[in-house]
Amino acid sequence: MSDLNLKTIAELRDGFRAGEFSAREIAESFNAAVEAGRPLNAYTVETPEDALACAEAADAARQSGDLKPLSGIPLGIKDLFATEGVDSTSGSNILRGFKPPYESTVSANLRRAGAGMLGKLNMDEFAMGSSNETSAYGPVISPWKRNDGGNAALTPGGSSGGSAAAVAAGMAPGVTGTDTGGSIRQPAAFTGITGIKPTYGRCSRWGIVAFASSLDQAGPMARDVRDCAILLEQMAGFDHRDATSLELPVPQWEAGLSSDLKGKRIGIPKEYRIDGVPDEINALWDRGIEWLKDAGAEPVEISLPHTRYALPTYYIIAPAEASSNLARYDGVRYGLREEPQGGNLDAMYAATRAAGFGAEVKRRIMIGTYVLSAGFYDAYFTKAQRVRALIKRDFREAFAQCDLILTPTAPSAAFGLKEKMSDPLAMYLNDVFAVPASLAGLPAMSVPGGLDSQGLPLGLHLIGNELDEQGVLNAGLAIEERAGFTARAERWW
């Protein structure tokens, strides 16, 4: 059975159930693809035996008629998720070798649904980055290349860069990602795949290494919209162990899929026409508007007046929460410990953290500590939370006039490794379109829309009202059907 690793989750599930191939064949195909894909550095840990064991359970379940929703489907899990007995390091040296004695709720939900695990996926350290270059394991290389004849190594985006590359390269049919300010959507756009961040609170954060707790949200990344719906349905759900978990039933998003958008109004925010964004991206945005019109929707111009303040707001709130969350890495309970000769406990803390954290993490801890420190708290943190309330209000007012919002996902196509590393502010701008929805806790998705002149994927971004994942998925499906995006990275690895 060749090319099983290029099928969608729905195709694998349905083919497996129909007896066209076994779960073992699926697992073997992906295990081989993971091994062959090592030059991309997408996986930090490979767990082929786990994938095989779950496949055998699935094959037995098919015999006994006891199938679960994801029986026979092996997945990649971002290294931010605690996986019992398997290294969970958040891409950081400070957690190297950490084997949690527990399983995150999201990955446990996927396992309960029958999914196997192919391995843990590389990521920016503690999810802080937009290019995967801050990972302690080194950057992930995108399977995509520019068509300019050069051979530049490109970023798959970040922080879920290993997740994105794994799907794009056929090394997993679907994966978990997490999104704090665009970490699912930007890498999905860069690699020509689909990814959705649900409403804040849909997926439990329990067992996910915390970056910025008021923003972090898990979501799936996969080849298409249907696969995202399938995975999200299994990942989401109330969890009493997460105080921000929403106590609501999980809708049947896959069964609810429909690309008929008659009667839907699509908001086009005028503030998202930003100087310096390439014409090709604005042209794709215009095509997206036409596709949604073709599906029956009516575009309406809306205003989100505080858009330009979203990034600076994010870069106060996220580091502030991170500096607090990352205080737990002190060399006492888990992870690295550095003990300077003759040093006391304070010296151990400081040395451990200096040795264990990379440059970007240190930068954000420093910013976060500063904005929370005595004398500056109100000027920075409280101010940012007030602006965040205005950003939230902008969306609330916009959704009185429209059902969904369409924008580009990222202000550029994938860039080359090292091209932006030296300029943190330029790197932060990558998430200019993604961050506002994160600050407002809204569901948002990236769907591939086309290729740029260099042959690289570009994404379209849909933002929905609170709890309206179905609306987002449906509009995503309408775009997917019309964009006809079938391009794949040509295999060079």
Place this chain on the structure above:
Amino acid sequence: MSVGSEQVRHIAKLARLAMSDAEVEAMVPELNAILGWVEQLGEVDTSGVEPLTAVIDQKLRLRDDIVNDGDCRDAVLRNAPDAQHGFFAVPKVIE
């Protein structure tokens, strides 16, 4: 507001990050660039706006007042860099 090397040292101390003089010097312009950039929020009139506390409105749940998650000492200690006699061990804190 901008920071100098003394202030960066102070923040590093609060953050419990050991930093060499060279690292402090390199951090000064980086922090100032980011702080200068975020200061544009000063343009926004936020008078009368309550700071956002919960992004999705919901009632805070109370947990039943029962002991749970106990009886797992060994699991808790399993990843400790140094555990002795069933406790986390750290360098001496009392002289």
